[in-house]
Amino acid sequence: MPTIALDDHVLLKGITKQFGSTRAIDSADLTIRRGEVHALIGENGAGKSTLGKILAGVHEPDEGSLTIAGETVRFRSPRQALDRRVTMVAQELALVPTLTALENVYLGIESSKGPVVDDRDHRRRYQRLVEESGIAVDPSSRVGSLSVADQQKVEILRALARNAELIVMDEPTARLTAGEVSNLLQIIRDLSAAGTTVVFVSHFLEQVLEIADRITIMRDGRIVRTSEASTESTGSLVEAMIGRTLEANFPPKQPPAPTVETVLKVTGLGRAGSFEDIDLEVKAGEVVALAGLVGSGRTEVVRSVFGVDPVDSGSIEMLGSILESGTPRKAIDRGMGMIPESRSDQGLMLRRPVRENVSLPRLGLFSRLGMVLKRGEQESVGVATTEVDLRAASLEIPVESLSGGNQQKTMFARWLIERPKLLIADEPTRGVDVGAKRAIYELLAGLAADGMAVLLVSSEIEEVLGLAHRVLVMRGGRIVCEIDGIEATEAEVLEAAFGTSAEEAVGV
């Protein structure tokens, strides 16, 4: 065995990467030791993913040098990185869903007898891989039918089958359940113990502290520091990430007056396979949060309220009158607005200008006889985008050229042209940086203070606790409890979401 204990696996010197006018990475120096788990952390946009991608050959740096195992290299493609035994498990998994796990693992490196693929040999090698790594996935299962966690395992097996010595994992736990996360962390530990270097890009600080040997913190494209994980805490990491201490992140809550009108009243709402028996009310000026685990039915409920998906039973009342079989158009006409879960899939026309994206649901206001009066549109869109503090070079640039935070602000601006009575916000801060998060919190709180009813769906408990007047916790398609938003604690919400009490576990 060669010496692998403490030698440097990767050496980055003065790495700089520019995207358009933004400097994603600014002269970064970094050493990664062989066999360690090295975490890269930072806010969204801090450059941690970009740095990971440079390592794996996805991006080519503009300046600086990259030394792998003592040799200076220049990766122009992931393929070249792989030749140096460096590969990446990306956030968006790159597997072929219609092929089996086995076929995916050996895709592109098939062994063959003449022109015939030697599946026997694949199975043998797969078996060995599984034994060595302890990562078990049924080789003949179709990848498309596997859970995200299992797909990730296939990706890791694929990396190992290609003899990778360094695996960059970009937010590998973002889409996993708690149980799957601890499984993956164990796999990473085993990989590291077997001598594989793992670069763990993540914004889950607890996981980072648990798994990493060393942590590199990034801010605005620069490396703040690299340190032994044992010397850091969540607090010290956050402070270094944002460059200030994190406090008063949430605006103060103004409780709504007890006499105000009920804007939304949902009674006995059910949709087969998604949720049942949903009763909820949102008053004017009130923020009600639907909390719960991913898959507990929160998003499904608000989608049905907004008329996106049909319901099987129950009723939806807006301001006292019942909404018959909904469509989003009808919901909007009755005073609802929604910021959907995924702004790129469900919210924005990415290639269209900001202006068109903002005005779309309210085009009627600027139209005479079906003609759009552009001047009025421009004015209103201008006012709305200023109000949300949207930063764009112009309202005519395509939305896709904006940052995540500004894209989300585009979604909010849409509902400020004419304010709905009820705003449904599904994961409103997903994929936005800390600064934009704070702005969105203030916006939501401000809208509620002005009398808007807000129905919030969020996976981030602190967000739920920080914003909501009332918290409804969902589990398995039902609302399992209601907690006062002022008094709620994280433990209380989590307990309800996971259903930790024995009696409830039997019930479901």
Added chain:
Amino acid sequence: MSEVHVDEKIGTGGLIAQFRSHLKGYGIIWITLALFLLLTVTTGPFFSEANLRNILDQQATLLIAASLATVAMIAGGFDLSISAVFVAAPLLALQVENATGSILLAVVVGVLAGLSVGVLNGVVVAVLKVNSFIGTLATSFMVFGAGYLISNRRILQPESENFRNIARSRWLSLTTATWIAFGVVLATWFLLSRTRFGRHVYATGGNPEAARLAGVRVTGVTIAVFALTGAAAGLAGVVSASRSLSAMPSDDFSFLFGVLSAVVVGGTSIAGGEGGVWRTVFGAFFIAFMINGFNLHQVDPIWQRVIQGAVILAAVSIDAWARRRPAG
């Protein structure tokens, strides 16, 4: 003609990125003008009033159908039934003319027949959720078949010589066919760039789910664009029948190829959500100039096809290349 498209011009810095977005935005204009100049210089007859008027007249039917096909494509719909409607609608129109003697009624019936096929296409695509490529391929065969039934497999001719006036009257030295095409192009441009419906068309093609959640009636928009395309193909068929004073049943897809070539070469994205009718006009004239130039230079027609195919391939490749975003 295109305030709607200024957005495409603003790139994200970098010479290649700028070149790319410019090419994507306006390449077709430059290349069409360049070809125009080239033919003017290299051939005597090209830049003559008669030749240019002739080109305009010949492009009329294609432009009528291609304008609305552009709208369908922007909305994310692919209409293969344009040819079938182009063939069958004038057969029905001529039967009506033969039976009633009314030219006006014949035109109306021809257009309505196209509209009905379009509505059927729209329902197949938007309500039954059939992929538009396959759905309109299927309706194509139905409509081609209907053409044989309507005409009893005969070549039809109008009762009255006056039927030719639809396309061949002259006004300000241009044919009515040219004027009709001009009107359809202008109306389509207005529809796309100035109306709420146009905005909904771009939104539907750009991201149907997002459009629906923003309150756009995506199903209605989809049915409407197919209906309009069908009506336009019907009108194009009637104008064509007026030009030749006859109509004949066939299963000939070639009209569709011309239409789609013009749309795609112009730069309207086959992925939907982007494009414009002015592009299709340039695309159509680029191809027309090219063919005219081939003829004037006496290029073998077989080679003309090969080169035309290569040009379409190039246009689509440029679209794909320009779409590839700089990594980020």
